Amino acid sequence: MTTRNTTDLGEFQFLSGESIPTLEVAYETYGEFTGDNAVLVCHALTGSAHVARRPDAGGETAGQARAWWGDVVGPGKAIDTTEYYVICANAPGSCYGTTGPSSENPETGEPYGTDFPPVTVGDWTRAQRKLLDELGVGRLHAVVGGSVGGMNVLDWLRRFPDDVDRAAAVASAARLDAQCLALDTVARRAITGDPNWNGGHYYDGPGPEEGLARARQIGHIMYLSKASMGRKFGRRSAGREAVREEPPDPAAAFFPYREVESYLDYQADKFVDRFDANSYLYMTRAMDDFDLSAGYEGDADALAAFEGELLVLSFTGDWHFTTEQAEALAEACREAAVDVAHHVVESDHGHDAFLVEPEKVGPPVTDLLETGLAGRAITDTEPETDDSGEFAPVHTSLFSK
Template sequence: MTTKNTIDLGEFQFLSGETIPSLEVAYETYGDFTGDNAVLVCHALTGSSHVARRPDAGGDTAGQARAWWGDVVGPGKAIDTSEYYVVCVNAPGSCYGTTGPSSENPETGEPYGTDFPPVTVGDWTRAQRQLLDELGVGRLHAVVGGSVGGMNVLDWLRRFPDDVDRAAAVATAARLDPQCLALDTVARRAITSDPNWNGGHYYDGPGPDDGLARARQIGHIMYLSKASMSRKFGRRSAGREAVRETPPDPAAAFFPYREVESYLDYQADKFTDRFDANSYLYMTRAMDDFDLSAGYESDADALAAFEGELLLLSFTGDWHFTVEQAEALAGACREAAVDVAHHVVESDHGHDAFLVEPEKVGPPLSELLEMGLSGRTITDTEPEPEEPESFAPVHTSLFSE
C-alpha cells in the first residue's frame, strides 16, 4: 500500500526564530504500519518524497523527483516495503510539495521568495517529527539517508536520540569541508548574479534559469569522480546531434564541443525545468550550515545520548563526502560509546555512487534493518595506529561471516 499526501502542520517556528502561519508538508508512505516497523528515509539536496516507485506515479518528473531510490526501496528491495512502513518527507524549503520560497505567503497572496525564513537541517528533522506524530508513529525502527539526507539522519540522533533504534548515514559527514563550501558559494553566486533573479522575487516573470543552470553544473562536477568523468567522457568531441544551434560559449567557435560539455548542458536544461532557484539557495545553505557539534563540545558529545546502532557507508571515489570524513565520524561514535560500523565501498562513481550503485548500497542497509549490527562494530576493522590513512577493507557485507 502506498500513499501520497500533504498535511498542514499549522504554524511553524523555524530555528531562526521566524514563524510562518502554515507549513504544508508533502510525504509518501509505503507498506503497512504495524507499530514497530517504521523506517524514515531522508532525501538528498534536490530530492522529493517520491523515494520508491508507485503504480500511480506519472512521468512528468525526473532525477531525484522521480523514484530516486527505486532500486533500494520497494517490495523485495533492500528497504522492503512489504515488511517495513517506509515514510519519506519532502523537506521545508524545497519545491516538491512542502512549503518553500515558491509557495504562496497567505499573508500577502504572493510567493514568499526570499522572504521565506532561513531553513536548517534541524528544521527538516523537526518537521519530520511532527509529521510522524500525525501519522501515529513514535519510535522509529530506523532512519536512513544519503548526502545531506545523511546529515538529516545525524541530526535525528542528536535531536531525538530516544526515537531511533537503528540508523544509516550514507555518503555523508558531520559537516562540509571548506572546498565544498567554496563551490557551493560559487553556485549560489551564479544564481544571485543572474539579472532575472530579481532579489528572489521573479515568480511573475522570467526566472534565473541561466544562473540555476550554472549552479547545477557545478554540482554535477562535485558529484562525479575524476575516474568516472574520464570513463564517461574523456576528451571526446560530442556528435553532430549534440551540437547546439547557439554555441554556449561564443568564444569557442573554433574549438570542439566536447562530450563533457554536452553532458553538463543537458543536465542543466533538465534541472531548470524541474527545480526552483530559490529552493536551491535555501537547500544548499541548510547543508552548508550543518555542523554536528554545534551547541555541543564535540561530535562525540552530540551523539552521546544515542543508544541505538549506526551504520556509516562511504565510497572511495567520493571527494564530496570522503571516506576520511566518515572515519572521523566513526571515531566520534567510538568515543561516545555508540555502537557503530563503518562500511567502505570501493567505487569510482564519486558522490553519485549512493544513487547509481544500489547493488552495493542495498545489502548493508538490508542487514542493518533485519539484524542490526549483529555485534560487529568499527573496532573489527579499525585501522592500525601506524597506518592512520588506511581504512576498512571492502566487503560485500560487513556483517557476513
C-alpha cells in the same frame, strides 16, 4: 499500500526564530504500519518525497519524474516495503510540495521568495517529527538517508535520540569541508548574479534560469569522481548529432563541443525545468550550515545520548563526503560508546555512487534493518594506518556472506 499526501502542520517556528502561519509537508508512505516497523528515509539536496516507485502514480511526483531511490526502496528491495512502513517527506524550503520560497505566503497572496525564513537541517528534522506524530508513529525502527539526507539522519540522533532504534548515514559526514563550502558559494553566486534573479522575487517574470543551470553544473562536477568522468567522457567530441544552441563565445565555434560539455548542458536544462532557484539557495545553505557538534563539546558529545546502532557507509571515490570524514564520524561514535560500523565501499563513481550503485548500498542496509550491526554484509572498518601513520580505509566486500 502506498499513499501520497500533504498535511498542514499549522504554524511553524524555524530555528532562526522566524515563523510562518502554516507549514504544509508533502510526504509519501509505502507499506503497512504495524507499530514497530516504521522506517524514515531522508532525501538528498534536490530529492522529493518520491523515494520509491508507485504503481498508481505514473512514475511522477511534483515534477520529479523518477523515484530517486527506486532500486533501494520497494517490494523485495533493500528497504522492503512489504516488511516496513516507509515514510519519506519533502523538506521545508524545497519545491516538491512542502512549503518553501515558491509557495504562496497566505499573508500577501504572493510567493514568499526570499522573504521565506532561513531553513536548517534541524528544521527538516523537527518537521519530520511533527509529521510522524500526525501519522501516529512514535519510535522509528530506523532512519536512513544519503548525502545531506545523512546529515538529517545524524540530526535525528542528537535531537531525538530516544526515537530511533537504528540509523544509516550513507555518503555523508558531520559537516562539509572548506572545498565543498567554496563550491556551494560559487553555485549560489551564479544564481544571485543572474540579472533575472531580482532579489529572489522573480515568480511573475523570467527567472534566473542561466544562473540555476550553472549552479547545477557545478553540483554535477562535485558528484562525479575524476576516474568516472574520465571513463564516461574523456576528451571526446560530442559528435555532429549533439546540438549546442550557440557557442558561448565566438572562438568556441572553432573548437570541439566535448561530451562532458554536452552532458553538463543536458543536465542543466533538465534541472531548470524541475527545480526552483530559491530552493537551491535555501537547501544548499541548510547543508552548508550543518555541523553535528554545534552546541556541543564535540561530535561524540552530540551523539552520546543515542543508544541505538548506526551504520556509516562511505565510498572510496567520493570527494564530496570522503571516507576519512566518515571514519571521523565513526570514531566519534566509538568515543561516545555508540554502537557503530563504518562500511567502506570500493567505488570510483564519486558521490553519486549512493544513487547509481544500489547493489552496493542494499546489502548492508538490509542487514542493518533485519539484524542490526551483526548483519553479515556489515563490516566495521576499524582504522588502519599506512606507512606514514595516516588513516587508510579498509575496502570491504559486500558480498562475502
